[in-house]
Amino acid sequence: MAKAIELVNVTKEFATPDGGTHTAIRDLSLTVESGEFCAVVGPTGCGKSTTLTLVSGLERPTTGEARTFGEPVRGINTSTGFVFQQDAVFPWKTVLDNVAAGPLFRGAGRADATGQARDWLRRVGLAGFENRYPHQLSGGMRKRVALAQTLINEPKILLMDEPFSALDVQTRAIMSTELLTLWDQTKPAVVFVTHDLEEAIALADKVVVITAGPGTVKAEFRVDLPRPRVVQEIRFDPAFVSLYEQIWEALRAEVAEAYARTTSLAGVSA
């Protein structure tokens, strides 16, 4: 059976304002099986978000190829769900209409779509907020609307770009456990970008470490902790601790590298 996601030696260059090119990712290869939960960690600016845009078809690789379920990605890939790093809920739609948007766009009837939307709002803990507008919600609540909005389409591939970064530690733990439950129901292939290594290990089957930009895969680690997992408790597991140390070892060098680069650049321009 074809892999859910295959990135084969992809490179992505962007034009810079001064007329040059900036290489965001270089020669990056990554596969995710269907039903696999893959976490991606790496220093800031290494090309994690860019990688997700290639899978979703929002951007095309400069060289190399992106494939989903064996098919090359051409144009917007509506079989993927994308939870964006920045706020992307529609400010002029109520919470209910935001969540119902996906099914409506895909041709569902009004009653059916709102029924599903209510169900999903309950699952993300926003029952009772149906008629609010996004500006009347907290940042964490908006993130949950975005989550429900994406999950309601039951995508076979789920791309999540730091979905929990706006949440406090407690809500984040609860949402992580909740995400695992939801994931278990429909088993999409997941690419989950995060800066939080603990979160990555607690959720994923596989953690991928990306190098400082231009990003490429530095190392992959299998996480063989038993499921179902309780995110709040798993970090005390000895297997978790030893994995954490290994992955951190790989990640630390890249973070230090990226940091040194930004500070030396600041030094040059100063």
Add this chain to the structure above:
Amino acid sequence: MNEHTGTDVIAAAAEVPPSRFPAGSPRTRSRSRYRLVMALARIGLVVVFVVGWQVGVNTKVIDKFFWGSPSEVWQTLHDWIFVGTSQGSLGRQILVTMEEAVLGFVIGVTLGVVLGIALGRIRVLADLLSPFIKVANSIPRIVLGALFTVAFGFGMQSKVILAVVLVFFGVFFNAFQGTREVDRNLLSNAQLLGASPWRVTREVVLPSAFTWILASLHVSFGFALIGAIVGELLGANEGLGLLIRSSQNNFDMNGVIAGMVLIALIALVAEWLITLLERRLLRWRPPSAVDAARL
């Protein structure tokens, strides 16, 4: 002579780009009290102005042949309302002018929004048509007014067309810019959620651009009114513009000013209606932003 004044008004008005980010209104802790004080102060200003004018006329500091007098303006209005004007009932004149302005406004706004969004969304169309639009926009509108009066006659048509031309460009440029400025994340999100290009336009581009479009509507109704009135000044059988024109021809400044007062009242009511519409359509925005968008 008077036509020249009209030209300058239009040229000056048309060159002012509709304000996109109107300044925020002052916020105070006791807002309702502040509003009351403000309303009283405004009435006070009007009273001071009118009384000052009347006193000036009575003491012969102001020549009432050129500047009219409040009591006679009032008398003229009174006569127009209860006796009728030289061209028929006052209601009829107002109705004609309103009809021209509203028709011109609706047609101009519709064309502006549709074309602005179409050109904003479809790159090829924008590249193809933008030089023509720039050229058309640089033509002084009053020249067109003279043209329309000759081509379409003294009836309603020439006024409506002039109003459309005046309204169109402001709305068009705002709709175009608003379409270009739509958050790319929202576009991506809608597309990934499964929206067709048409639904993206309807459910993302249009509401997002509406903030810009509504800002231009306030100015645009004023333009529509100017179009109707100037069209009537240039040649008409009825309407407020003609009423002003014939008063001027009779050296009746009180008639000219009474006409201006009526136009101002119409503009005020229209402004109020547009603000209501704006409130309704921008319900989704935080209240402070809606308040700030109101001038």
